[in-house]
Ligand code: SF4
């Protein structure tokens with residue numbers, strides 16, 4: 137697939153490829169907020185819930201989705217944080233994973249029963265649709281003509297496709313066999329890989345040989361190829377037969393594994409493989425954890441100390457989190473950054489054998505070293521834009537971030553919208569490469585949020601105007617009927 141721009145920084149702390157299986161703790165914590173959607177509890181204080189029973193529900197487009205219990209246990213409610221009022225704590229009574237319903241054979245499964253099983257199993261929100269820009273509609277009103285199954289995760293550091301395959305090859309292959317049930321007629325499943333000759337890629341090809349609806353795509357290993365919008369754009373540029381309004385779904389390898397386990401074995405989403413890495417991680421590795429396990433149960437104690445910052449997610453898009461946070465249904469990465477206690481003196485005069493950069497300004501370019509001194513520090517002050525064009529060079533959506541920045545700096549949001557503000561996928565590469573340390577991604581995200589609110593307000597005003605007009609016309613018609 138064609139993919140221009142992007143960049144893959146050299147970051148130390150890459151997780152090893154073995155997977156440690158963490159024991160299930162006595163207490164699991166389930167947040168009632170997932171992907172920005174608030175869930176309403178389906179259980180009460182003191183209830184004993186079996187494994188896989190719905191703990192909470194949320195209304196989604198065309199149906200509702202559940203948070204299944206990751207273990208059997210007793211429910212208590214705990215106060216939440218600023219985002220959500222409460223969270224469920226489960227005192228675990230039984231930790232085994234077992235089928236909660238009979239398997240559904242691919243040939244005898246309808247699309248409707250599959251959607252239902254994936255919504256109840258907590259898996260549906262992991263699917264991204266080009267129609268909604270998030271979770272697909274549950275009522276069957278959208279059927280994708282293409283499904284992209286992504287094995288490539290370039291942001292430092294998410295659970296690698298190869299690692300997931302090593303653990304769960306059987307479920308991944310099973311998951312692929314169910315996907316055609318959701319596809320439109322003559323739809324195609326694209327398996328996105330980086331290495332055509334890689335042993336794992338070859339095994340996947342062997343296992344799926346003879347399935348005419350499966351195609352393999354090779355994509356370069358540059359961040360942010362895994363972003364669904366970037367991937368759809370790359371696919372459309374490669375295959376000109378795809379029309380603008382064709383629906384494309386994007387799934388990652390853990391989602392396909394979860395689909396296989398749910399449909400083939402009757403097991404709801406209850407475990408995740410997460411990568412714990414980064415320059416601050418004491419022991420970078422992959423761990424298999426039960427959903428709801430708090431960070432302090434599986435991260436090294438030195439990773440969650442005062443001198444470290446833990447990001448939920450990868451280096452570019454991760455959000456700071458604290459040790460009491462728990463692994464969610466969609467988590468696959470925790471990135472640890474050192475937090476320097478004092479400011480570096482004359483850091484710009486350091487030749488930087490240990491400091492990599494997009495610009496060839498540090499000596500690490502000569503040695504190809506990874507950025508061992510990557511920390512939370514800004515290392516200097518913010519400066520104005522120097523029109524170097526580096527942000528434009530890396531932007532995967534072909535935007536001109538420096539131009540967007542200038543428009544937004546003088547509050548010209550309409551002009552920024554005209555030059556593509558809404559296309560920004562928030563990958564953060566422009567902020568990373570900017571030598572002036574301008575927080576471009578943050579600025580664009582704020583402006584997109586503002587535009588979203590303005591559009592919603594304009595839509596509400598338009599709806600009110602229309603309904604007023606309709607009631608006026610009805611009254612007028614009624615008055616005329618009455619006079620007759
Ligand atoms: S403008 Fe948006 S899409 Fe482009 S590099 Fe910056 S954050 Fe990424």
Ligand code: SF4
Pocket residue numbers: 520521522523524525526527528537538541566569570571572573574576
């Ligand atoms: S990378 Fe920074 S300094 Fe360079 S053009 Fe972009 S915004 Fe300006």
